[in-house]
Amino acid sequence: MSTHVDFPVCLRLRGKRVLLIGAGNIADERSQQLVDAGAVLHVVAPRVSEVIRRLAEEGRLELTERPYVPGDVRGHHVVFVATDDRQVSEAVADEARGLGIWVNAADIPELCDFTLPSVGRRGPIVVAVSTSGQAPSLARRLRKQFLEQVEPGHVQLARLSGWLRKRLPAGAERMRLLKQLVEGEAGELLTRGERKAAWVRVRAALETFGEKQ
Numbered sequence: 111m112s113t114h115v116d117f118p119v120c121l122r123l124r125g126k127r128v129l130l131i132g133a134g135n136i137a138d139e140r141s142q143q144l145v146d147a148g149a150v151l152h153v154v155a156p157r158v159s160e161v162i163r164r165l166a167e168e169g170r171l172e173l174t175e176r177p178y179v180p181g182d183v184r185g186h187h188v189v190f191v192a193t194d195d196r197q198v199s200e201a202v203a204d205e206a207r208g209l210g211i212w213v214n215a216a217d218i219p220e221l222c223d224f225t226l227p228s229v230g231r232r233g234p235i236v237v238a239v240s241t242s243g244q245a246p247s248l249a250r251r252l253r254k255q256f257l258e259q260v261e262p263g264h265v266q267l268a269r270l271s272g273w274l275r276k277r278l279p280a281g282a283e284r285m286r287l288l289k290q291l292v293e294g295e296a297g298e299l300l301t302r303g304e305r306k307a308a309w310v311r312v313r314a315a316l317e318t319f320g321e322k323q
C-alpha cells in the first residue's frame with residue numbers, strides 16, 4: 111500500500127486562467143467552485159450540462175462546445191479533466207505536463223499533479239479532508255462531521271479577526287491581540303453566541319492597543 115502523503119494548499123485563483131475539459135456531472139460542481147473562487151474559467155466539451163450552460167449564458171465562464179484538441183491547454187495556469195474517456199484525460203494530462211502546467215484528472219490519481227480534498231464551507235472557514243487518495247468516500251463523511259463542529263460563533267470570530275487585521279498595523283502586538291481574541295474570553299463568549307459581552311472585551315483590548323509597543 112502506498113505510504114505517500116499529499117501536500118495541502120489553498121489556491122488563490124482570482125483572475126487566473128483555468129481550463130476544465132469535460133462538462134458532465136463531475137465538471138458541474140468543479141466549475142461552480144472554480145467560478146466562485148474567481149477563476150477565469152474556460153470549459154471545453156462536446157456535451158454540456160445545464161449547470162455549465164447556464165454559467166456560460168450568465169457570462170461567468172467561457173464555453174467551447176467541441177472535443178478537446180491538442181493546443182487547448184496552452185495559456186492556462188491549471189487544468190482539470192473530467193471526461194468519461196480515459197484516452198482524452200491522458201492526452202490532456204500529457205499536454206499539460208509537457209508545458210509544466212498542473213493537472214487534476216477526476217478519479218485518475220496516476221494522472222494527477224494534485225488531488226482534490228472533500229470541501230465544506232461556513233463563511234470564510236473551509237473544512238477540507240484528504241485521505242491521501244486512500245478513501246475519498248471517508249473524506250466526504252469526515253468532512254460532513256467536521257463541518258458540523260463549525261458554529262456561527264466561529265464564523266463571527268473569523269470575520270472579526272479579519273476586520274481587525276485590516277485595521278491594525280501588523281506586528282507583535284497585533285499578533286498577541288488576535289491570538290488572545292481567539293484563545294481568550296472574547297472568543298469563548300462569541301462561540302457561545304454572547305456577542306455583546308464579547309464586544310466589551312474586544313473594545314477594552316483595542317483601547318490599550320498601541321500602549322504596549
Ligand SMILES: C[C@@]1(CC(=O)O)C2=NC(=C\c3[nH]c(c(CCC(=O)O)c3CC(=O)O)Cc3[nH]c(c(CC(=O)O)c3CCC(=O)O)/C=C3\N/C(=C\2)[C@@H](CCC(=O)O)[C@]3(C)CC(=O)O)/[C@H]1CCC(=O)O
Pocket residue numbers: 214215216217218219222224225226227228229239240241242243244245246247249250253
Ligand atoms: C473527495 C472528492 C473530492 C472531489 O472529487 O471533489 C474526491 N473524490 C470524491 C468522491 C468519490 N470518488 C470516488 C467515490 C466512490 C467510492 C470510492 O471509490 O472510494 C467517491 C464517493 C462519492 O462519490 O460519494 C471514486 C474514486 N475517486 C478516486 C478514484 C481512483 C482511485 O482511488 O484509484 C476512485 C475510484 C474510481 C473507480 O473505481 O473507477 C480518486 C480520487 N478522488 C479524489 C477526490 C482524490 C483523492 C481524495 C482523497 O485523498 O481523499 C483522487 C485521488 C483524485 C481526484 O479526483 O482528485 C470527492 C468527494 C466530494 C464530496 O465531498 O462530496
Ligand SMILES: NC(=O)c1ccc[n+]([C@@H]2O[C@H](COP(=O)([O-])OP(=O)(O)OC[C@H]3O[C@@H](n4cnc5c(N)ncnc54)[C@H](O)[C@@H]3O)[C@@H](O)[C@H]2O)c1
Pocket residue numbers: 131132133134135136137154155156157158159176177178192193194195198216217
Ligand atoms: N459522476 C459520478 O458520480 C462519478 C463517480 C465516480 C467516478 N466518476 C468518473 O469521473 C469521470 C467523469 O464522470 P461524469 O459523471 O462527469 O461523466 P459525464 O458522462 O457526465 O460527462 C463526461 C463529459 O466528458 C465530455 N467529453 C467526452 N469526450 C470528450 C472530449 N474528447 N473532449 C472534451 N470533453 C469530452 C463529455 O462531453 C461530457 O461533458 C468518469 O471517468 C467517471 O467514471 C464519476
